[in-house]
Amino acid sequence: MSENPLSTDPALARFADIRSWVFDLDDTLYPSHSGLFGQVSQRILLYLQGFLAISPEAAALVRADYYRRHGTTLRGLIVEHGITPDAFLDYVHDIDHSVLTPDPALVAAIARLPGRRFIFTNGSRSHAERILSRIGFDAPFDDIFDIVRAGFVPKPHPDTYARFLSDNDIDPASAVMFEDLPRNLEVPKSLGMATVLVVPRGTGAVPVEAWEAAANTGHIDHLTDDLGVFLGRIAPRP
Structure with missing residues (x-):
């Protein structure tokens, strides 16, 4: 042993x-290095672009701001825009786990x-x-x-x-x-x-x-x- x-x-x-x-x-x-969470990050940016009708550059700034002030993008969207969390979570986690x-x-x-x-x-x-x-x-x-x-x-x-x-x-x-x-x-x-x-x-x-x-x-x-x-x-x- x-x-x-x-x-x-x-x-x-x-x-x-x-x-x-x-x-x-x-x-x-x-x-x-698997890049899995990178996929989630990209989906978060796409969600912000569509929901807020903003450019990719603006979405990156919003995400960084929400992360700093609220802990996550989701929390920022809930506090500042009253979104329904389930739809966001389903969208950002729709990724390739393979x-x-x-x-x-x-x-x-x-x-x-x-x-x-x-x-x-x-x-x-x-x-x-x-x-x-x-x-x-x-x-x-x-x-x-x-x-x-x-x-x-x-x-x-x-x-x-x-x-x-x-x-x-x-x-x-x-x-x-x-x-x-x-x-x-x-x-x-x-x-x-x-x-x-x-x-x-x-x-x-x-x-x-x-x-x-x-x-x-x-x-x-x-x-x-x-x-x-x-x-x-x-x-x-x-």
Whole structure:
């Protein structure tokens, strides 16, 4: 039997006490180089162009503004235009999921984690289920907490984290969150959760927008460009 790195690697010692494993979805459970979320991004821009009757350039500016002030484009459209969320979600998630391939190493590593496992996403449940199916997951997650369950209030709003934790009876002190967006880890860290930032393959830098105060990375405990390998270190094969 291989030696458990949790007992030999001080950097991983915190994970010995983790019993709730919380995963973002897009660009976290699958590599960003797949381009899947790029398809979603393009659909968001097309929606804005059609709904607001604006140019592609203007749509990009609106999206950036809504992301900064509201957390997501959807939230901005709800607050400022009163749109019906379902139609937006159906439109932007009408994409080609075939770019994703099975990831048996990641599936096996997550299956070996002790305790409960969760998806916490600003997307829809149906979008999450299609992605999980393509990656090769059967039913290893205890809950998929999507934007509908969040009342269409996205991460990083503190109320959304509170609702997620309450709905699933999670103790933040024994929980970890995996995310690809640095700002979505600030609240979890403040609540006492461990935090892991998933970055694009082959990079070691924290990706942030200029306005996000790039120097502030104290809320990030760990950084990885390969989630399967990272989890494999935490839950090695027996």
